[in-house]
Amino acid sequence: MGSSFSCCGSGKVDEGLNLGGGDSPWRIFTYKELHAATNGFSEDNKLGEGGFGSVYWGKTSDGLQIAVKKLKSMNSKAEMEFAVEVEVLGRVRHKNLLGLRGYCAGNDQRLIVYDYMPNLSLLSHLHGQFAGEVQLDWKKRMKVAIGSAEGLLYLHHEVTPHIIHRDVKASNVLLDSNFEPLVADFGFAKLIPEGVSHMTTRVKGTLGYLAPEYAMWGKVSESCDVYSFGILLLELVTGRKPIEKLPGGVKRTITEWAEPMIVKGKFRDLVDPKLRGNFDENQLKQAINAAALCVQSEPEKRPNMKEVVGLLKGYEPKGKVMQMRIESIKYGDDLMALDRGSDDDDGNGCGGGHDEESRSEYGVFGAMDVQKMQDPYKRYGEEKMGRRGCESVH
Ligand SMILES: Nc1ncnc2c1ncn2[C@@H]1O[C@H](COP(=O)(O)OP(=O)(O)OP(=O)(O)O)[C@@H](O)[C@H]1O
Numbered sequence: 001m002g003s004s005f006s007c008c009g010s011g012k013v014d015e016g017l018n019l020g021g022g023d024s025p026w027r028i029f030t031y032k033e034l035h036a037a038t039n040g041f042s043e044d045n046k047l048g049e050g051g052f053g054s055v056y057w058g059k060t061s062d063g064l065q066i067a068v069k070k071l072k073s074m075n076s077k078a079e080m081e082f083a084v085e086v087e088v089l090g091r092v093r094h095k096n097l098l099g100l101r102g103y104c105a106g107n108d109q110r111l112i113v114y115d116y117m118p119n120l121s122l123l124s125h126l127h128g129q130f131a132g133e134v135q136l137d138w139k140k141r142m143k144v145a146i147g148s149a150e151g152l153l154y155l156h157h158e159v160t161p162h163i164i165h166r167d168v169k170a171s172n173v174l175l176d177s178n179f180e181p182l183v184a185d186f187g188f189a190k191l192i193p194e195g196v197s198h199m200t201t202r203v204k205g206t207l208g209y210l211a212p213e214y215a216m217w218g219k220v221s222e223s224c225d226v227y228s229f230g231i232l233l234l235e236l237v238t239g240r241k242p243i244e245k246l247p248g249g250v251k252r253t254i255t256e257w258a259e260p261m262i263v264k265g266k267f268r269d270l271v272d273p274k275l276r277g278n279f280d281e282n283q284l285k286q287a288i289n290a291a292a293l294c295v296q297s298e299p300e301k302r303p304n305m306k307e308v309v310g311l312l313k314g315y316e317p318k319g320k321v322m323q324m325r326i327e328s329i330k331y332g333d334d335l336m337a338l339d340r341g342s343d344d345d346d347g348n349g350c351g352g353g354h355d356e357e358s359r360s361e362y363g364v365f366g367a368m369d370v371q372k373m374q375d376p377y378k379r380y381g382e383e384k385m386g387r388r389g390c391e392s393v394h
């Protein structure tokens, strides 16, 4: 892959070049080509901005609609890591994962090309520009829940090496023209330059999905994704944001809001009022049961994604008896104070908060020492858990 890096600056078109092997339909794009496709990365083409850079809509000369993620510039040391990561992602193929369409790497530029998803993200339907239209009926919501769970199951259990997403959230679940969900942005967490924690790049809109052991100690495991998925499920069912600001400025997590109703078995009261009572009672129970199990504070009590898919599909869990239980997470006040804008953003997850200053000032890990929660891992010790702390990805 090393020889391919010069393509970007050279202007040479590697049309049709397929380095992914097998049936991977991705290729190298030239900077010129992507520049032309996105109208010079114009503001009008901008779909949004995340922790890694900006995303632009584009159309290639052969008519393919693409989304181009222009990464913030990286140093040369990160170049090989980028190549390895692209190589891994290029091999990932699943109907519920947004695979690579291609990339461009050269000089200081790193660009990743995906297929454009016409229904944008789950975030835009729940809280953003499509929220008023209520295109997401109950059936679609369950399809999104099961599909994204299957995408995560594949990442955790089927692809080699296994991949922990680390940023499961509504803006990373994209929707195709049939509302089939595609989980995006897996694997690129490792592209953050050394010394800069991924999470320090964007607390905004993300904190509410973070498993407590990850938010407070940076402990990463598949279980963190399971926790985030549980929050996503609650969000899908209730139409509420993971963290909402109450009158008076107090912030409340979705689990704090849901817990009393779940404990009393008042599941109907949890359903998004926008659905006007149109939902399947059985599926509601299954979804709430799965979500409640996923958001337990102790990672070892959470189900794995195989079990989650089974629960969502209504299969009886074999062997392990999982009783419905919910524990609401309350992040420490200091940590909560860092969540700037989960309730006052523009619904794209891309408004403000990404500038250099806020990145260094508002990192989640910077707040770790103020947390009082007991470390859920210490009984086991790092070795037994087989994790390498926050650096463990695959
Ligand atoms: N392939 C795509 N098709 C349509 N919209 C996309 C596509 N990829 C990304 N987007 C949208 O562009 C916006 C920016 O995406 P980006 O991934 O950079 O940020 P994010 O999802 O908010 O945060 P993160 O950096 O954690 O992924 C989001 O609203 C996302 O839903």
Ligand SMILES: [Mg+2]
Pocket: 050, 171, 172, 184, 185
């Ligand atoms: Mg994203």
